[in-house]
Amino acid sequence: MEPKRLRQVSIISVVFSQSELLQKEVFLVETIESAAKESMTHLKAVCFLRPTSENIQHMKRVINNPRFGEYHLYFSNVLKNSHIQILGDADEHEVVQQVQEFYADFLAIDPYHFTLNLPSNHVYMLPAVFDPPSVQQICDRMVEGISAVFLALKRRPAIRYQRTSEISRRVANEVARLMYEEESPLFDFRRTEMSPLLLVIDRRDDPVTPLLNQWTYQAMVHELIGIKDNKVNIKEASKTDKEQQEVVLSSEQDSFFKANMFENFGDLGMNIKRMVDEFQQKGKSNQNIQTLEDMAKFVEHYPEYRKMHGNVSKHVTMVTEMSRIVDERKLMSVSQIEQDLACNNVGQAAAFEAVMNELNNDNMLEIDRLRLVMLYALRFEKENPQQLELFVNKLASRSIMYKPGLVYTLLKQAGTDKRTGDLYGNRDLFNRARNMARGLKGIENVYTQHQPLLYQTIESIVKGRLRDIDYPFVGNHFQHGRPQDVVIFIVGGSTYEEARTVAMQNAANNGTRVILGGSVVLNSAKFLADLEDIQRLGRASVI
Template identity: 75%
Template sequence: MVLVSAARDYINRLLQDISGMKVLILDSQTVSIVSVVYSQTELLQKEVFLVELVDSISKSKEPMSHLKAVYFLRPTLENIQHLRRQLANPRFGESHLFFSNILKDTQIHILADSDEQEVVQQVQEYYGDFVAIDPYHFTLNIPSNHMYMLPAVVDPPGLQHFCDRVVDGIAAVFLALKRRPVIRYQRTSDIAKRVAQETSKLMYQQESGLFDFRRTEISPLLLIVDRRDDPVTPLLNQWTYQAMVHELIGIHDNKVDLSSIGKLPKDQQEVVLSSEQDAFFKANMYENFGDIGMNIKKMVDDFQQVAKSNQNIQTIEDMAKFVDNYPEYRKMHGNVSKHVTLVTEMSKIVEEQRLMLVSEMEQDLACNSGQVAAFEAVTNLLNNENVSDIDCLRLVMLYALHYEKESPVHLMQLFNKLASRSPKYKPGLVQFLLKQAGVNKRTGDLYGDRDLLNIARNMARGLKGVENVYIQHQPLLFQTMESIIKGRLRDVDYPFVGNHFQQGRPQDVVIFIVGGATYEESRSVALQNASISGIRFILGGSTVLNSKRFLKDLEEAQRIAKASTNVV
């Protein structure tokens, strides 16, 4: 069972057994959980005539006793308080309470005490406390994602809240999969260790009965790693379809906001990019940009053929046939318009921001060695007024991550050039990145032993003529998966929690990246799952990163760290 079908199954179950007109009441996080796996049309088919947020329901006084309230909420203190008030003065004929994670006994007692008018028909736990954006990729959409970079002394309450949300999300995934894993973590990361230990405590002590599923010969593996072990991947421009849309325009809960682009019709100002709902996107989400252009042209040609045949309506039978096919025709028209708009907009951004020039250098910094040539090339781009300030910042960061130990003088020259070019991007942010994710902090081998492999791989690509310089890079996650497949993930680098060890290769592996995953990494997971390794990988993260979000988290963590230092 993959994550999308697990989440859909929960939503199906909480809606289908309650007959009659319903209002679905969600919170700010469960609205994401539902929206990525269920469309508005499907909700209407289940007789859901209204979708409301729980806090807006609290503000309204209008009685709606003809509707049945179906609540699907995270079991947070805030949501329990909303429910307590709403049950004390019920507006709906009956209420059905579903929670996306484990309820505490105290919370159940509060709800029971509040239901004086006995409108509550049932209270259930449906473990869908994750956003299943793709079959093998989930996110937790944590807004305060920068917390993973802060030492515990800076903001203990905020950091604990962050850890609690990560543990809750991981627990829900395994409850949905009906498995209990052995747990490993990245040794060099305090936050990965903390999350791993708290997850283990929940699964093996506090809620051991809940996780006591039928044993399998080899337990699944949960591996918790830190985003800072691979800071390169979220800094790169992307050239495969899904990752590129997120980098250049932005995707949130499988939706793309196009309202700022020209004069689009209202129904095209927000479009859905879901592999479950869009066959063209599913077939092309991991293809590179050049192939996407050709595939969209073919889709346009096919649509024009369909449109032309519809123009030849000459008989009543032709007209009846067209009316029957009209919904499919409209859907096809909308899909063509959506993908043409996206690719046209991205082509414009690539041209305006000179991204082919910038990206070629980025890939070189990520994949190849040669410090002197890299320094000269980055210097030339910093002198190019057509290259944006943020691209210059990312280039200096990529250079610094690769060559921080090789030539401090060159690095300082780039810092000074960046600072003189734009006061907004002071070199302090690059230095903060090195402090957070420099070579002394990382477990994985981002550069060292890979140079020879890269040369061989690039030669092979050149011979095949299939790949191009813009998608040479492979995230560190790819190496990690290969190590797991070959049984070579070193215990010293990725220790087990407690006394739980693994004999043999796991068949199911969940890799969770504290600090966020990228669509480039989810592509690696999907391609790996399509191979015949016999292991199924699932990728999770505290958010879905692009370079803007990664830099925003870095800036916020730097600001808080600096403020706490000044206070001390």
Template identity: 75%
Template sequence: MVLISSARDYVGRMLQDISGMKVLVVDSQTVSIVSVVYSQSELLQKEVFLVELVDSMSKESMAHLKAVYFLRPTSENIQHLRRHLASPRFGEYHLFFSNILKTTQIQVLADSDEQEVVKQVQEFYADFVAIDPCHFTLNVPLNHIYMLPAVVDPPSSQNFCDRAVDGIAAVFLALKRRPVIRYQRTSDIAKRIAQEASKLMYEQESGLFDFRRTEISPLLLIIDRRDDPVTPLLNQWTYQAMVHELLGIEDNKVNLRSIGKISEDHQEVVLSSEQDAFFKANMYENFGDLGMNIKQMVDEFQQIAKSNQNIQTIEDMAKFVDNYPEYRRMQGNVSKHVTMVTEMSKIVEERKLMLVSQTEQELACNGGQVAAFEAVINLLNNESISDVDRLRLVMLYALRYEKESSVQLMQLFNKLSSLSAKYKPGVMIIFFFFFLMEKQLVQFLLKQAGVDKRTGDLFGNRDLLNIARNMARGLKGVENVYTQHQPLLFQTMESITKGRLRDLDYPFVGNHFQQGRPQEVVIFIIGGTTYEEARVVTLQNATNSGTRFILGGSVVLNSKRFLFAN
């Protein structure tokens, strides 16, 4: 909640202290930062009558409006501002930046303001997209770039690191904390980002981060998505994660335009725990329970609709008019959730996802190579299973048994190839901008995220405690075979709360160390988070263990974005 409230506070302060009609000017990233914490109606209440992108603004003069710019302090944005200030369209310019401005950038702005229209320049540290109370993202384009060889595109790789460091710094400036920093030993990129973040916080901008010290310093842990490639490959069965997997969520919005006949009001819908009470109560519910809860919501709405039909007196009419906005909101909310669940049910049936998911969960959570191979082969032979679902099954099998079943894995490769030739002659899957056949795609995943590259005990078969835990789970059974998987992040958080995070696997940066269990932890996943992991973080925070976690990453993944980088 603290990140959402911090971002809201920053946006609110930008707008409420400037009286009169305003235009809000944003860039391609700050538009996301604002949109997840402020609705259009709330912006209107702050007298914002126009929102424009800094790189595609009209040239029409609007001297009656005051311009509020909220931009990332990039060289591109500074150049845009230079041009805008050279021939001002607005009566006043109020400049806010989402992160630390360089002295040279401030000088450029001062030199450009020849007509003295700039009234203020401030840094408001909201350089992250606070999509949920304990979950933020940076929406990094080309999120895959760090997995490619450095010779492919060094500038993009450096831009990736710079953006990660900027976002992490802004989070801690918003929290008013300076953390000790640890990183995943097996990840060069995690080490690099950790060291650059430490240099920024403790050397270059140490004054900015000189907050009141707590007894035990907060912890920033930087880890690599490649340590857990399983979680983003799995189908999901809790509401928020399932929507992202099957329909896609972008900045808490779901695009439903591809769904047949749908009203204009519902072509894009907001799915925010801060704005939608039903979603907040059900975002972590499994699909079966969700259906019952939606039915109950529909029944309640029908009762309200019936009562509104019995308008017999002037008093009844006045009461209805007073309640009409709330009635309309409820009607829209019911329609939104029914539409999404209906569409997801169709996809589940068409792609036979319950059948696929059961085998996925067995591959992720249980042993038994022979049974797993037979189950995957049977699904590959099932013509109802989509190509991408077949590919994910082979990937999961390869990750689980890469050291044990080279012959069987080659059989699965051959089966995939024959199916591709049968159903889609000559078609190849685009992955990371290279044309790779399925076999090469699986091999690339193993090279990047195979057992030799991973730090954690992904399948619970290395550490005695995890082996015992898996055995106990097997003896007791599970409540739901479709949601038995626990992300590796769960083990990591458990290690932190119990003081068992190994220094050898997760070293500290520099001479820092930590005595005692941290009360505040930010875990940043290079390569992206998932909504399944965000759920685990929320549930962990609800246990009141004494440690509060915040999860962040470069993007929010579903299987499509993980596989195809889009």
């Protein structure tokens, strides 16, 4: 039970379905500030809360006037002694049976991917002097989430951060202070030969990945429709039943999704067809009921049949809706140019012509125009600024939703002078050789050829090539050799394309396990919204 805005219910919902909770004899789920006053002393209450001062006050009021016979309190992170004292003093009715710390102060949306769902995610782009309280608040929340991950893993890591990012340095240093000083005994787990690694990096080091259209199932759903806490709202889908307007996409609760979440759109369509054919076969066998024995078998397997029916309907609806959006927005044409800008050695003249042709297409959506111009600006930032100005003016002449100045906001926040990594694989000899080999080998799918910068980062960690000068260690806690466990936290948000990269890396079984985390899970709309917020705050500061 937790106030809705703090979303502790979401932390539970991504790992347990409603039916699984019922199997555990959990019959009622509500927030701690629920208006219900009916006394139910025959029930026990299990309360799961973040250990904030606000929640402690909520809990104090609840146990002062208890509705349930017993209260079992679980906090998702470290509980202060002062908070325990407040709860002890309030428990006059002696209904609190236990108080425990259960470290789950994050949303585990997939086995190797977690998020914090931070509100006001744009704050990470602010200089600390601009709004110190907001920057400190978001920094504190990231420190709490990261520390909870390592408490859950029962490990204390060596910590590195991106040198060019002040917010990454700040988060890394505060995590180190918590783990090695303030709460050192709590993190004093059994030592292993090699400490895990925590690497804190900045979203602005790779602004390309959240701007691209996606063509693998999970990433594509988030880009075109949106995923929130593993739930997808498809209200705009044509001919959709009410019960299908919000569906769950969870690799833990849906075997078809687990098997296909990283498949490209073409293969996904064939796999869905096979699933539909299998379902139809089961439907025909269920119609052939002639004896009592047939009837008994039908009744026994009916729940499974209903579940399969719901699953088939869900995935067919999802793919049908995405196909509609792809056709409507002509995304196959747009995406091919995006991929060329993001990862091919396309010349500026050819890129300029391709982008201009798309901008002249009256059927193109504003968000697609803006993303193309941004990708062009990032790729050719140091070349011929007059051509970029032509694009910006073109956007200004027909843009209603987005301010064309957003292109320059992006360059100011994430331009080449602000980035650490070799985003386009041009600086480093190894990256140039790899790009050349990839070009000679050819790409099976032109729409999924892009690899996020995170791929190079993980490769550098695995091979022991992550440069100390670019990613320094915090304090004296150095690490020699290849770590077996790595947690990479992206300040500003992760993407599902990067989560796929991590999953592929772990599937390769090369001796290093990677976990990806971030302040939010981005798609292009969310990334652009964060840039808009920063642009607005920048104008306000000038005024």
